[in-house]
Amino acid sequence: MSKILVIGAGGQLGTELTKALADKYGKSSVIATDFQASVSSKFVYCAFQTLNVMDKDSLTSIVKNEGVTQIYHLAAILSALGEKNPVQAWDLNMGGLLNVLEVARDHKIEKVFWPSSIAVFGPNSDKDQTPQKAFKDPNTVYGISKLAGEHWCEYYFNKFGVDVRSLRYPGLIGYKSLPGGGTTDYAVDIYHKAVNGQKFTCFLSKDTYLPMMYMDDAIHATLQLMEAPKESIKIRTSYNLAGMSFSPAEIHQSLQAHYPDFEIEYQPDFRQQIADSWPNSIDDSIAKEDWQWQPQFDLKAMTATIVKHLPAFFNYNQDK
Numbered sequence: 001m002s003k004i005l006v007i008g009a010g011g012q013l014g015t016e017l018t019k020a021l022a023d024k025y026g027k028s029s030v031i032a033t034d035f036q037a038s039v040s041s042k043f044v045y046c047a048f049q050t051l052n053v054m055d056k057d058s059l060t061s062i063v064k065n066e067g068v069t070q071i072y073h074l075a076a077i078l079s080a081l082g083e084k085n086p087v088q089a090w091d092l093n094m095g096g097l098l099n100v101l102e103v104a105r106d107h108k109i110e111k112v113f114w115p116s117s118i119a120v121f122g123p124n125s126d127k128d129q130t131p132q133k134a135f136k137d138p139n140t141v142y143g144i145s146k147l148a149g150e151h152w153c154e155y156y157f158n159k160f161g162v163d164v165r166s167l168r169y170p171g172l173i174g175y176k177s178l179p180g181g182g183t184t185d186y187a188v189d190i191y192h193k194a195v196n197g198q199k200f201t202c203f204l205s206k207d208t209y210l211p212m213m214y215m216d217d218a219i220h221a222t223l224q225l226m227e228a229p230k231e232s233i234k235i236r237t238s239y240n241l242a243g244m245s246f247s248p249a250e251i252h253q254s255l256q257a258h259y260p261d262f263e264i265e266y267q268p269d270f271r272q273q274i275a276d277s278w279p280n281s282i283d284d285s286i287a288k289e290d291w292q293w294q295p296q297f298d299l300k301a302m303t304a305t306i307v308k309h310l311p312a313f314f315n316y317n318q319d320k
């Protein structure tokens with residue numbers, strides 16, 4: 001039986017991915033961990049333990065004591081927060097990953113999942129339909145750490161046979177969990193403002209196109225990648241992954257179809273420069289070919305789903 005350890009389970013992705021793992025593999029097969037004990041109340045459906053991934057001894061103890069066979073390592077400091085705390089971001093994003101890879105090698109973990117990001121691309125990467133092997137010159141500490149991390153993953157696979165798999169997620173958008181300091185966070189916040197009857201102030205300019213993905217697609221891709229036969233995983237750095245691509249003006253328009261009076265104003269801040277260095281859209285044809293990835297949600301379908309479920313989820317009053 002698989003025993004799955006999720007590290008950084010309390011965040012935007014972990015909250016939904018951990019639930020999906022418990023649904024798929026059984027609640028006794030999943031251990032959620034996070035260094036914030038306060039997130040434990042989210043995990044009514046599986047075990048929870050406090051774990052700081054920088055503490056390799058504690059990580060080793062959990063792996064040994066619980067008989068862990070798979071690790072999903074999600075803990076990181078994201079792009080916008082990373083620019084405010086560059087050294088801390090580097091320490092966590094690199095140190096945490098190296099602890100996980102070392103423990104995976106030493107304790108013969110069957111599979112490891114570690115997310116990368118479109119932040120590995122930079123101002124001189126191809127902007128449109130950015131290919132898997134595009135030139136990469138990331139200019140945020142987050143992007144630099146993700147690019148280095150991809151190569152560490154490939155190194156541990158080639159050198160030690162650690163079966164580590166990775167996806168370059170675009171901006172993730174869901175309604176069940178809040179984002180944790182990325183440049184694409186606006187595309188989550190905007191739904192909360194629209195549903196709550198408030199005006200939205202956008203920190204990116206109206207025509208800034210970025211690659212995005214509905215959370216259900218991201219979960220689906222992750223489970224599909226991790227279930228794929230080992231020999232079909234041909235990219236051992238990280239796979240390009242695409243869902244949709246849109247600008248703030250377009251997501252505003254898609255929300256106006258449901259809330260005609262919904263207003264937006266634009267006040268770009270330091271995150272504009274980060275967004276400008278990233279691709280407009282991503283070519284994920286290799287993921288489609290290698291393990292038959294196919295997204296389900298476009299902007300219209302995502303907006304319809306979120307406006308249907310968000311009010312009840314956060315107890316918003318739609319008549320406000």
Ligand code: NAD
Nearest residue numbers: 008010011012013035052053075076115117169171172180
């Ligand atoms: P998040 O910031 O919402 O969550 C990160 C979680 O890690 C938090 O619960 C935090 O408490 C925990 N954490 C922080 N430091 C820790 C430590 N030392 N030990 C243990 N836990 C710690 O991030 P997220 O959006 O859920 O992202 C998860 C992963 O996916 C990250 O690796 C991120 O780079 C990647 N990713 C996310 C997006 C996105 O749009 N959310 C896009 C691309 C890649």
